[in-house]
Amino acid sequence: MGRLNRNESILTTLAEMYPDAKCALIFRNPFELLIATILAAQATDKSVNKITPGLFSRFPTPESMLSLTQEELEQEIKSIGLYKNKARNILATCRLLVEKYGGQVPSVRVDLESLPGVGRKTASVVLAEAFQIPAIAVDTHVFRVSNRLGLAQGKDVVKTEEDLMKNIPMDQWRIAHHWLIIHGRQVCHARKPACGDCALTAYCRHHTGNDYDEEGEAK
DNA sequence: AACTCGGGGCA
DNA sequence: TGCCCAGAGTT
Structure with missing residues (x-):
């Protein structure tokens, strides 16, 4: 094996420092990852992981999440902060997922970034984690x-x-x-x-x- | 480019 | 008690 260049050495060391590196958010499918990542904006991964298992067990799909009023969803996610914007965006996103994307999370960046609450970073997270599409x-x-x-x-x-x-x-x-x-x-x-x-x-x-x-x- | 959203965790 | 958090939308 040849000599490593500077960045290769850095990345190798990072791999050794964090051998168990993985997404810090708990999710089981693209929909859960999308919602968990919207919730994680300016919140800690721990605070998000505290509420998402219960939320997703009761509302596992965009259709079921739309059974919540905005006020009800606000109460569900209140503990992470910034909850009014996030509740509004999540319901609007669920509506679009159902009406435009057949209830599925789209795997195209422009479609993802058209969803309320989804910006450049959240789109990259979903592309890379949920769909194995090259992105950082x-x-x-x-x-x-x-x-x-x-x-x-x-x-x-x-x-x-x-x-x-x-x-x-x-x-x-x-x-x-x-x-x-x-x-x-x-x-x-x-x-x-x-x-x-x-x-x-x-x-x-x-x-x-x-x-x-x-x-x-x-x- | 600056401003707003925000309750909770942790030092 | 004060600081900060796996950003995005609006002005």
Whole structure:
């Protein structure tokens, strides 16, 4: 086996740090993943996982979820916060799934992003996790960790999903998202990263004092 | 680009 | 008590 380049070494180390990396949301099918991911926006995976098993056992399909009034759904999801917008969006999405997509979750990005409450990131999560379609879901954690690690080779900055795809081998696109986001949540925090728990400090711009701020520019 | 949604977990 | 959370929609 040949010598690993910089990004290959980083990804190999991440794989060793998080051997059990997987989607943090509990789901059994595309519909459950879609709803769980809409719920997970600006909430913690733990808080979402606390309510979704009970919710999905009683309302496992878009048709059955439409038996809820918005007020009833708000009460079901109240504990995760931002519940009014999410309840409205989820019911509107269920309506579209039934009326336009035969009760199924579409596997095309433009269709997914046309659903209320579904943006770029949620669409990528569903494409990659539910349909095994090449995509990398990117969020603030993924951008922060990617740029601290300098995954964009040299001085370039990862700003888009496409930027990240260019710098990660395609066979690792799906799992790399989980490595990066878990690392961001558990170790590589935005404010006070736990560098003592990190095996990647040798590659890290934060650790060497050349971190990137929220604009993606060198500090 | 800035603003809004938000109850709950955790230090 | 204060800070922050697996974003998206609106202005």
